[in-house]
Amino acid sequence: MQTMRVPKNKGRRGRPPDESPAASLWRRVDVPSAFAPARQVEDRILAHCRRLAYTDRDLFALKLAIEEALTNAVRHGNQLDPHKSIHIKYRITPHRADVVVEDEGGGFNPAALPDPTRNCRLSCAGGRGILLMRAFMNSVVYNAAGNGVTLTKFNDAYPRHAGLLKAGSPEKRCYQ
Amino acid sequence: MPQEAAHLKVSRDGEIMLVEFTAHRILDEANIAQIDDELTALIEAEYRPKLVISFAGVDHLSSAALGTLISTNNKIRHHDGQLRLCGINPQIYEVFQITRLNNLFRIYPTVKEAKESMAPPTQAGAQ
Numbered sequence: 001m002q003t004m005r006v007p008k009n010k011g012r013r014g015r016p017p018d019e020s021p022a023a024s025l026w027r028r029v030d031v032p033s034a035f036a037p038a039r040q041v042e043d044r045i046l047a048h049c050r051r052l053a054y055t056d057r058d059l060f061a062l063k064l065a066i067e068e069a070l071t072n073a074v075r076h077g078n079q080l081d082p083h084k085s086i087h088i089k090y091r092i093t094p095h096r097a098d099v100v101v102e103d104e105g106g107g108f109n110p111a112a113l114p115d116p117t118r119n120c121r122l123s124c125a126g127g128r129g130i131l132l133m134r135a136f137m138n139s140v141v142y143n144a145a146g147n148g149v150t151l152t153k154f155n156d157a158y159p160r161h162a163g164l165l166k167a168g169s170p171e172k173r174c175y176q
Numbered sequence: 177m178p179q180e181a182a183h184l185k186v187s188r189d190g191e192i193m194l195v196e197f198t199a200h201r202i203l204d205e206a207n208i209a210q211i212d213d214e215l216t217a218l219i220e221a222e223y224r225p226k227l228v229i230s231f232a233g234v235d236h237l238s239s240a241a242l243g244t245l246i247s248t249n250n251k252i253r254h255h256d257g258q259l260r261l262c263g264i265n266p267q268i269y270e271v272f273q274i275t276r277l278n279n280l281f282r283i284y285p286t287v288k289e290a291k292e293s294m295a296p297p298t299q300a301g302a303q
Binding site for chain 1: 203204205206235236238239240242243244246247249250267271274275276277279280
């Protein structure tokens with residue numbers, strides 16, 4: 001008889017994450033390009049991660065990164081055009097969360113952005129969203145057109161996964 | 177007597193203004209723009225403004241909120257004033273560390289320590 005493997009580390013509230021196939025979620029949602037509808041999708045993603053016992057730190061990181069990706073899509077990608085849409089795909093499993101955010105803009109080259117942590121740019125008000133996404137996610141990958149980004153966060157309750165891509169590791173900085 | 181604004185609670189201790197956020201999350205772009213307006217009004221109403229901004233109770237903020245803080249810092253410096261931040265929880269402090277803004281702002285654990293850091297220097301030889 002096959003037994004369900006339970007990780008040693010437990011998630012939030014001391015519960016082991018639910019590893020049943022039914023716990024996983026895969027969705028594609030198209031929403032009007034505005035902050036309110038985009039944030040409703042963000043809330044659904046976070047609620048599912050919470051049900052799967054993602055740690056508080058994971059939830060903070062996911063909220064921050066998804067918020068930045070959605071803001072970039074609405075403001076910079078779709079340039080606040082209410083006739084455009086944002087296309088969100090997400091796959092949430094007990095082990096990892098992958099969130100894809102695409103806008104209908106012309107895209108940009110993330111590698112061309114100046115480093116906001118340089119002393120000469122510390123007093124500049126903008127340009128920190130992508131830095132924060134990269135810092136808090138295990139992986140941040142832009143598509144070739146530069147109008148879509150895939151965020152990946154491993155559930156820290158699974159140390160075997162969380163250790164794969166540590167903050168600042170070369171693998172973590174493999175952007176396209 | 178504290179002044180209630182839409183997004184900020186402002187109280188005064190002598191020439192120091194203590195600013196607290198009324199929301200737990202500083203994320204929404206429209207709200208951040210209003211916070212920026214309220215902070216600008218506070219700064220421009222003062223000669224050499226001294227502001228302590230407390231993050232007690234704030235559990236999320238975005239890069240746009242950081243932009244508003246930087247803009248506020250620039251305005252205060254332009255007015256020859258002083259800005260202190262305090263009460264930042266560890267997760268949000270990590271955001272300041274990643275962006276290296278902990279090098280730009282003077283950050284203290286408590287309101288008391290932030291206020292004390294603004295005390296005028298005692299004159300050498302004073303009794």
